[in-house]
Amino acid sequence: MIQTFHVTKVYERGDRPALQDVSIEVEKGEFVFLTGPSGAGKSTLLKLLFVAEKPTRGQILVNGRNVATLRPSQIPLLRRQVGVVFQDFKLIGNQTVHENVAYALHVVGLPEREIRKRVYQVLKGVGLFHKANVLPPKLSGGEQQRVAIARALVNDPVLLLADEPTGNLDADITREIMTLLEEANARGTTVVVATHDQALIERYQKRVVHLKSGLVLEGR
Numbered sequence: 001m002i003q004t005f006h007v008t009k010v011y012e013r014g015d016r017p018a019l020q021d022v023s024i025e026v027e028k029g030e031f032v033f034l035t036g037p038s039g040a041g042k043s044t045l046l047k048l049l050f051v052a053e054k055p056t057r058g059q060i061l062v063n064g065r066n067v068a069t070l071r072p073s074q075i076p077l078l079r080r081q082v083g084v085v086f087q088d089f090k091l092i093g094n095q096t097v098h099e100n101v102a103y104a105l106h107v108v109g110l111p112e113r114e115i116r117k118r119v120y121q122v123l124k125g126v127g128l129f130h131k132a133n134v135l136p137p138k139l140s141g142g143e144q145q146r147v148a149i150a151r152a153l154v155n156d157p158v159l160l161l162a163d164e165p166t167g168n169l170d171a172d173i174t175r176e177i178m179t180l181l182e183e184a185n186a187r188g189t190t191v192v193v194a195t196h197d198q199a200l201i202e203r204y205q206k207r208v209v210h211l212k213s214g215l216v217l218e219g220r
Contacts, residue, residue: 001159001190002026002049007058009044009214018044020214022058026192028158031185033201034194036211042194045211046161049192050082051075063158080108083152083189085162089144091136091151097123098132101151108155122150126180142173149180153189160184162193166200178204 002025009019019041026032034042047053048060051067060067065078091100098119105115123129126146136144145165152160162181166174178200185191195201201208210217 001028001030001063002192003061005059007048007055007060009048009053010056017056017214022214022216024209024216026190028190029185029188031182031191031206032193033204033206033208034192034211035196035198035201035208037196039213040211041214042211043163046084046163046192046194049161050079050084080155081158083155083157083160085145085148085152085160085165087164087167089136089148091144091147093136096133096135097128097139097147100136100147101154104151104155118154122154125153125183126150142169142176145169145173145177146180149177153184157189160189160191162191164195165193166195166197174200
């Protein structure tokens with residue numbers, strides 16, 4: 001599902017690399033934690049995987065596609081297969097929960113009836129159908145994160161990338177979020193979760209890739 005070959009990322013000439021010679025592999029259907037301290041390169045690696053950034057050197061394959069060589073017109077086609085959950089949610093504040101989740105489906109031109117069906121199903125799955133007409137600022141942090149996960153899952157992605165999805169959430173909400181991610185994984189979605197929360201990693205016992213200062217220290 002994911003293969004990186006000697007990937008280096010430098011944002012500005014003369015800066016220390018955000019990633020250095022990173023080679024990892026994630027199999028289809030795996031659930032992997034990407035961990036390390038702040039500044040380790042976790043978010044940068046996720047950005048490379050969904051082509052928000054391109055590597056300075058190296059090759060990246062996502063679902064068989066070399067993302068480093070994609071033309072701009074090809075990037076949206078790849079992103080339709082990838083769900084992304086951001087740490088800061090990135091919800092549209094003046095659009096309802098339903099509208100936020102439906103946005104990606106409108107972009108790909110699905111019929112309105114199919115959009116309503118998919119949004120209903122995914123909001124029911126995250127326990128928020130009753131909040132479909134609420135604006136995100138009226139929701140709790142945990143509810144906003146569940147909306148973000150619903151938005152990432154509504155296209156039934158083959159790959160789900162989550163950047164610190166339980167950051168700043170209490171223990172009960174963290175368990176709810178992890179249950180949603182595990183359920184997506186059980187349906188066949190490959191899941192990569194970036195986190196610095198060692199307690200979370202120890203509790204869920206998934207494979208771990210450890211980054212520090214842009215280098216892969218270890219994996220299991």
